Amino acid sequence: MDGECELKSEITTDGTSQPTDSVETGEAAVNPAAQPDAAVNPAALCSVEPDAAANSADSANIVQDNASALVVDTNSALVVDSNDAEDSDAGEGDVSMSVKDDEEPKELNMVFDVDTTEVDLNHARIGKMENFEQLECIERLLLRWNLIKKIENIQTLTTLKELELYDNQLTVIENLDTLVNLEILDLSFNRIREIKGLDTLVNLQKLYLCSNKISKIENVNHLKQLKGLELGDNKIRVIENLEGLDVLEDLYLGKNKIKKIQNLESLKRLNILSLQCNRLTIIENLDQLTELTQLYLSENGLVTIENLLNNVKLETLDLAYNKICIIQNIAHLTGLQELWLNNNNVSDWNAVNVLENNKQLETIYLDRNPLTSDPNYRRKIKLVCPWITQIDATLAK
Template sequence: MGNTNHPANCHVLHEQEFLSNQCLHFDRDLYIHQIFVHLSFQELFKCRQVSRCWNYMVLQVRNVHVIISDTKQIDSFEKVMKKGIFHNVAHLSTPKLCIKYLGKYMRNLESIHVVKRLEPNATILQCQCLEGLDNLKEIVFKGSQVVNAKLMRNCKSLKRIEIRYLKNNEFWENIVSPLEEFVIFNVKMGFNSWKVLVCNIKKSLKVLKIGKCTFTKLEYDEMSEFQNLESLTLTQMSEVTDECFKFFSNLKYLKSLKIQSCNLSSEACYHLNSLKKLTKLDMSDNIIDQLSFINGMKEIRSLKLMDNRLGNEGCLFVSALPSITKLFLTGNEISNEGLLHISQMTNLTDLDLGNNKITSIELITENLTKLQKLGIYVNRISSADVSKLVDLRELNFSHNKLTSLKGLNNLKHLQNLFLYGNKLATKLFTSESHFPKLEYLEVQSMDNINLKILTKERFPKLIRITEDKYDLRNEQLDQN
């Protein structure tokens, strides 16, 4: 089959490769199960020799993901499945789950993804098909309408369920497995259904993600039962008020919290100050204007507050948490005054201050010498010296007023450099330039670069350079 398809070099075999001449003749000594990971059922049946080699191949395969892209293929899939050659398939993606007796013929199946692809009203039928799937750990429904509400009762080992765009209130009370992760987005359920569901999964649940659902105070109050919860995500939720968030006082073990795009005010965040074990907090895209509620969160390592109304005062509260190593404050109307506080956070490794009103980053470059990623894009900076940020892996100065950038030659660990939207007055690189790890460079104009400097010896890993109307790739670097 050639070196390109050797198990050590190949994890996914594309349809075109499978149908090529070199793949039509299988050597029985090849470890085919190490090569095939994603298989298109439709294209497999176009192969003339599938009847001879398919049985051997799938019997040997491990952790394979079979993808059915068209509901018309399901009948053919079921006929082949009955031959008993799908025992080792671990993952199945299909636009409609109406295959009978999956458990009988796919005993090692671990995940099923029912996705809305070609049919806008995909349906899930035949709850019997899940009987015998003792290894099934995950089911994902996207854009589906559940017909049989007892579908879940046959799945005793489920650890994760993800449901998007579902309209069936009877479905929820039939989830009885000891789930560890539950994800719902844009679904409709009544309070009684939610209450039954919470009762069934509250002891085992570790991760809960809810998006674009209409919850009242009653539904939020029920969430206080998730006392073992470690991670909670709420996105695009409406009518979130101070009264809704009283349940947070019971979530003593919560380590990760994300409340995004919920029109959340500072007043509604008051009850979060009881979350003493939080290490990750993301409250981006809200209307938060002050941060007194984070004072007691001494364990936070990652803080994301992008697109709020914090201003410079918000930076003062943030700087009181020395444990933070990753800070994202994009779009908060922060000026140089706010950097007085942020520059005291000497443990920072990742800092994003894009889309603010900053004109100078001298305080940052002088004090935050542990930085590995710095995003300062869409500001008003005209000059900068980054010579002391020797650990930087990524630097983003895009869309400023930058005419001078000094100290680049010191950044030997730099992998990504973004300078688009600036009119540099001098060339970026000199005869002393050597960037052993730089992979991606984005500039406003190739006039900012001395192309003679861009040799493979000086830039051994550089893959791509882009500007507005120019694209220099790795192959062209060899010519320099």
Template sequence: MPGPVEDERPTSPHVELADDRPKSPHVELADDRPPSPHVELADDRPKSPHIELRDDRPHENGEEKSSPGMRNSKGWDGKLRVDRTAVLANPEIFSDPESDDENVHRGEQLPADEDLLDDEDPETDEIIVSHARVESISALRLERFCHVARLCLRQNSIQHIEGLSALAETLQDLDLYDNLITRVRGLEALTHLTHLDLSFNKIRHIRNIDHLTELKELYFVANKISRIENLEGHPHLTCLELGSNRIRTLENLEPLQNLEELWVAKNKITSLSGLAGLPRLRLLSIQSNRIRDLAPLADVPQLEELYISHNAIEDLTGLASNKKLRVLEISNNAVSSVAGLAPLDLLEELWASYNQIDDFAEVERTLRDKANLTTVYFEGNPLQLRGPAVYRNKVRLALPQVSQIDATYVKT
């Protein structure tokens, strides 16, 4: 299941992008995904949304990180966290040059790209060719396969989207994560797509997808996008991920009347205005931006989960209208009082590490009556730092309904 901040962990809640790619090129076609929930194989993300909260932080002799982990249906919360041993096809994404299209390094194309799928069953409904240095989609001769619903070409050296029209009648899920794509083209015939992942590429503009009217999930994580635009004609879109881009304003979202999840962490967003036209939005992930004022969230009273760590928030009173909130993640801000949480009777999890909270009495007054509250994180606040030996016991006495205090389970 942290103004701008260095991204040493996914902005609390965090995500680790493990390097589970094959060490030598090969094709995987087996479907070992769980029946409903994130995809294994080359695709390490779950296929249906869930949040996974875990705490892998050292607590005794090691350095503590600011909050536990979270992942959504695609294993991403908008924060860029890559294992140190991982090798990306697109390493330039870690830099932020204004223009580096001219410096794109062409991947080494295997002499036999066109033979990679020769042993594959022509009746297969899923093709996965990951980390195989494929440069040309056309070279794979996909027209041989008439029933493909899911195509995953992750972590290759593809620069252009082409050679897919033969799959137009059956293709629903297209994954081109971590390639060298600079422009969204070549999707004209794919009108049945429900899932499209173009994360970790070099795309600057959201374009040429308005005809994909059946899309449910759309991923543009870690590109070079500076503006939210051209999202008209997506009545079924429920999840939009734009984390780690160059976006400054939440805009042009009104056409997405069925949007439930918006992930925009690690951008340059200064205001929460622009969400009023999203009547079904229940999850907002906007960590590591430049947010100071929570008042605009009154326009989304149906919000259930808010992840807004690593911003510049001092006051929580702006949440008074968000009475459906169940999960609130505000770590690494400048909050000194939790009094603003008094109206949130449905609160289940509060992640408030590394703020300025120092009053146990106020914590008890505000949170003791929250019957559903199971998890609180207050580490790194003055109320923990000035008495670490007695801190957890004091929280237990103040909030007897809680079963987890930071990484410690206090009830079985």
């Protein structure tokens, strides 16, 4: 598989799974087993980016003057050129790259109320960040799906808490030094090669860098408040330089080129770990992650379920699309609710009997394993685990 797989979306999104509030991600995972043709769980691969549709644009009061400028007099404003009304929600929810190199950027002449706290310029086809200086109270600046090539002209926006530049044409992280109150930064789906320029963002809680060209995890271990780090769909080969991220809860590294699970020992609060679609062959070095509740390891080269002894809080375990032959070493996971083992090599019915200890198990995916050739296999699973409510994509009766 060489670490490559189809990136599909929910949310994100992967990962579009977006948090109900911008500090929680990846909760709306789509089970690939329920859709046999889906190669990977999108939410686990790339967490869902903040949903543009959730922006409170409905309350915006936009008044057009006699010129082409727009005057925005609300604390939550959607600003779009009136000529582009039909384009403003085009492709909403599309996680694929929507920006075209040959698309012509547009100039928007805008005037904002100085008290505006949110500006939404998603899908506005703007090519340059400008005219934001008067936003003295701005907290959210949403610039998704545009043609922006450079982060610039926002140094005065010191009140900014959330900056979204998802799906643009950025190549460098720059000019963020003064944004010391920034809590959420979304630079996913760009062309960034290095993680840098984040030195002063000491209040950052969520960093989205999914689908770029990043080859190394670096320059993030000073971000002491970081709770979510999204690096899915890049070119990373080694898990490294995460020491110091003491409050990190969610780590998404799906669709990279990682061969070994390592250097996670310091992440004592980690709750979600996604390593889907990499080059792993062994489950290892998870002993210190005792708070882990969701572990996504589908689309790798795993042959054995092992080394999960200390991960007793696991609720979701995704091992789909591997080479596993035996279900084992999970009887102690008494809180396990979802087990994804579709598209493996499980053939022994005796292996299924080990599930009788997993009394909290609600959902199991075993389709496309040799044992499912038995037309009665769902009934047999139900006999072993009568508490299960869903087997594959079918509700268990």
